[in-house]
Amino acid sequence: MHALPLNPLMLLASHHRRLRPPPLLLHHCGFAPVKKLKLVTVEAIAMLGSLHHSSSDTDNNDNKNGNNNSGVLAAAVPSTRELLLACADLLQRGDLPSARRAAGVLLSAASPRADAADRLAYHFARALALRADAKAVGRGVDPGLVAAASARPASSGAYLAFNQIAPFLRYAHLTANQAILDAVEGARRVHILDLDAAHGVQWPPLLQAIADRADPAAGPPEVRITGAGADCDTLLRTGSRLRAFARSIQLPFHFTPLLLSCAATHQGAGASTTADSSAATSLELHPDETLAVNCVMFLHKLGGQDELAAFLKWVKAMAPAVVTIAERETAGGGFDRIDDLPWRVAVAMDYYSAVFEALEATVPPGSRERLAVEQEVLGREIEAALGPSGGRWWSGLERWGAAARAAGFAARPLSAFAVSQARLLLRLHYPSEGYLVQEARGACFLGWQTRPLLSVSSWQ
Template identity: 25%
Template sequence: MANERFFLEGFNFGEVQDAFNSTHKSSDSKEGERKQEKIRFDGADEEWGRSWNSDPLSSIMSPPLKTCLEEISKFRENENGIGDLLEPNKEKQLPLSLASFELLKKYGNGLKRLNDERQIEPNGDPPSPMVVKQELSTEEIMRIAGARFIHSSSADVHSNHPFDLSFSSLSGYETKNVELSELLLSAAEKVGNQQFDSASRLLDLCDFFSSNTGNPVQRLVYYFSGALRERINQETGRATSKGFGKEQSFNICEAIMAPSLSNMTFYKQNPFNQVSQFAGIQAIVENVTEAKRIHIIDLEIRSGLHWTIFMQALVSREAWPLELLKITAIGTTSKQLIEDTGKRLMSFAQTMNLPFSFNVVMVSDMLDLREDDFQLDDEETVAVFSEFYLARLIASPNRLDSLTKVIRNINPRVMVIIEVEANHNSPVFVDRFIETLFYLSAFFDCLDTCMERDDPNRMISESLYFGEGIRKILVAEGDERNIRNVKIDVWRACFARFDMVEAEMSISSTYQANIMAKKLACGKACTLNMDGKSLIIGWKGTPIHSLSVWKFA
């Protein structure tokens, strides 16, 4: 019963659909003019929705990872991820030094504006002492720490900096967070230079001042410090309680599939999955509008909650009664968990009197997947859904190519892809550290807004998923580094080889993403932007997820 409540509570596709219809019955969607446009939220900070056409370095709120890529490309080829995507075994090890921390310089370029905005602006009237200074976000703390770290490491420590790098403009709370972040950056730099004794001493301080139950900065430092210490152990051959070999029992994918209370709570409280899934499901709905027999192929079905949204949408379309909804889930492990998800979906479909079937295609290796495995019917309209799965195949490009060829041969009506919008695929450790740190700074800032700090479900999710993810990105190398997130431009380059054509995100999909975000308690800080034809879901302007729609030429 607890599982059924999980599916039934909190989602009403018809409610959002009605809101869209009543507002946009006669709207003219000039979609070709919406590239790089901002999708506005009522009451949202204007800077959070800033178009990415503007200079990304002009504001402290601007997305950081793009600036990282621009800086990396100055001294290393193919750092946008394409080279490593297609040839991941070419792990070119470059000298690690403070040169890698050139990435941080551009993070500090927008700090002058932050310093100005935190002062009382003259407007002809006497300044009011009642003006309240807004607390810095987690990402802003990291930006200041990065600027201070670069400044203190510079040969000319007396050089001017556009931002007041003293602590005079910061509160005591913010000062402590900046100092802790500086310790972490210093430790990472030492690890990158293989100065392990110095790094260990810095990590001792990080461990003392950080906590997995504290503020977002303390929580981030806690998990990053643990990963850095494990990398030291790996580099020096010291024994470690954790590892990436066959003995490691924890499986992130299996943990996510389990209908646990922590998974349910985490899903409901953070906006990114719900917004991206809701808009993605809408994109599929629009492409199967008149189909009587619909076949969904899900590359990694997880809990299956998103398909309850789809079922509600199908039930609400009275003009075209459905003969059958078939969902096929692909798996290489965890067959029982996938079948359990199918049973929950079957139960939900029965409550809605929806004709439904659920199939599981299990293969020992994705290279073994064939079109015949899907029992396709000529009368079916096929759609493919992939959420955070394709990035796992970047370390094995032959498997990624094989899967994409199978999908191309099936020739679905539409393929919807949700991925992490970040570059965690650099072959250089320090660069991966910086990009991951700033990405998760925004994510942990979101969690602190959406969930209580002492919420046990938050602590479990942070430990299992983010803690493990940080370890995989920073400690693992070679084939064991199976978390290799890349940005949408890399996926475009990859898919172009298979004649996949990016489709325009419809105005109804973006509108429903907007409505879904507003329904959530922390939705004001969730930002939606268009990158070409794809939707980017972010937090205060920092990209978190990408949602793209694809068809085959």
Template identity: 25%
Template sequence: MMQFTGTPSHSLHQIAPFSIPTMNKNQIHQARPWPGFPTSKGLASFGDANCMEQLLVHCANAIESNDATLAQQTLWVLNNIAPSDGDSNQRLTSAFLRALIVRAAKSGSCKMLAAMANAHRNLSVETHTFSVIELANFVDLTPWHRFGFTTANAAILDAVEGYSVIHIVDLSSTYCMQIPTLIDAIANRFEGPPLVKLTVPGVPKDVPPLLDITYEELGSKLVNFARSRNVMLEFRAVPSTHADGFASLIDQLRLQHLVYAEAGEALVINCHMMLHYIPEETSSPLPNTNSNPYTFQPTSNPSLRTMFLKALRGLNPTIAILVDEDADLTSNNLVCRLRSAFSYLWIPYDTVDTFLPIGSKQRQWYEANICWKVENVIAHEGLQRVERVESKSRWVQRMRNAEFRGVSFGDETVSEVKTMLDEHAAGWGLKKEDDDLVLTWKGHNVVFATAWVPG
């Protein structure tokens, strides 16, 4: 699901540099019409999500055009109608407003908002550092990650049947939380457990969730767990990051591939909500050909995502799994990006009431995580904006362009996912789109799972 952090301790009502009296809706409606806003008659439903989104758009436009008057007006309204402890729409809107203020402070635009943010540095989102047990329990609270774990594990087990050595490259934002369940399943194979090699890259720096142990320490725990299941596990962490498209990891895998490919070793590439951290076309100028580590880069300078997928294809994996959130947060236009994020990120706010009580620590971590994501999408640009989620259709096209061929998930996988969803709220659902599976909330796409083999 999302990365998880701590909750900011102050609401926007507490940080305004000017006095904003608390007003009810009738009092707000009596205020004079503002330029660019509907009349009081048109503001009859302030609690409506569409109205809140439009007000955020006005605020974003004001910040981008350095219109302090319009920014102050929209801020005044949003402060009164979107408390950070309100209903799901209000909490969502409050997170976006906070992100817009942070953006103003970073860019230096709209001096009123910039001064406001600089005077109250507690706008930044505090991060919670998880223990392994905390993170494992947290991930199990919602299907956001469990959906991908279930579909991927089922596809992997089918693909590696009969192999005595399985090399899994786990590109995951959840610190290998998927792997114990996979080890359990592998341990029960009819032909006996194989040797499992597990390779992981470094996770994006300062991107939640944060773990209280190193990857090496985590690897030792996984090795011990596998041993308890009579599975021999070799663990290796490769210093490699998303910023250069995991170049070091690709180089290491290429060297290993030359050694082990003919020995009949299965190579599994498991990509779980991490590929969208790889910079793509809208993030920054790409490195030149001479400095790029990928030997296949043509002079046309393709994006790092394209290069990474082509590098994976060159490794001829037994199977590649791609799981990610089904949204598009890549636009260079702030308003377009805001609208897209607003129409997607209502989902985690809407679902939280079904599985976490108000006031619980886990709920604070969960909702602050969404605040972090909103801030990254709205307040940052360039390589700092790592939340560049792409839709399923765009990733499918990328995989096909890299000469991968999609494979369907079997009926047993669908059944397993449905059984898992039965453990959660009734709003979660599953649908099949061509070869792919999609997790839904109240009919809206949330997370997609795809499986690929070399075409």
């Protein structure tokens, strides 16, 4: 398996076209106006560890003696956020021994099974520890051990659990599906290019809706999905499930896996380098098809402004009827500080603190599903955001919209039904006053309390 080269569009003289997508460098991205905090020393982090191990004894003695030193300790000990930023600063400056020691202390003081703030601290400390180990490769650390710890895909069970306990994916899928359904109304042949097919959970509701809308006299239209991804086996399993579902509703359907890149392989990680011959490495288009391009949680994986512009230009050349974009929203922003690791940590913490608070408020304590989701989905997103080859964050819809317009796209406002359907989803399946849906600037936003977390927009 190999990454697809960036190539001008290749138009063949036959009845269809084969296009090669631009190369995809998997990164996370974002911007936020994070206030620069005074970074504390590694000694202060060590202080946290000593306080953590002696806190119960201290509390007991204070209670017996009628003393209350909590105010003194609060003034002396920096916040967890400051400690994480200090660890990031040590990594930034190349002080790996201190950074690894700091991350270890933070890990010992936090727990993935405590309250939301503690769980968040644990996952950020773990991501920084993995970052320190990755930087230590070449300094005597076995690269296979680092790879085994950091390059594990989330299980399908954790992915589906995330879909059940949090509305983010279902909201993005439902809203994008409605935009696609509106755009392909009346088409006899529909082609959907899904740039991050994963387990394919987005598509059964759309296939069902297309079948239900079919004219009884003409019969259902033919639907073809090209599902893109980096893991060939996952794509093939996804295709099998979707084909079985389409047969069950008597919908003419085809699925083609599109291999964008292969996962990095390491000697100690047990990864395979063999590509399955069933996975295509070029995209086939037919002139009689109505094309929809689905970019749900995909654009942030592109490597930067130039690669984003090249990708959108490539999509525009295919003349799709609709392009759906769903991405995380970061607060404020406007400056790309990819090389500033403390900045990246602060931006990511602002976002994921709201996500963890939402799960804390809406999922029962001790939930196994939440533990799996935070470890296998959210925890690995945090690892990717802070990792040596990741961490690119953007300023949300403002950036995506500007890039789309620069590539020649115009906004396609979401229908009133799409917005009301998103609100109904929350009321029926995630009944909490904390989650809010708001329509603005032609897009639909999902947020927790006053914090926007995800936007869905449609372009043509």
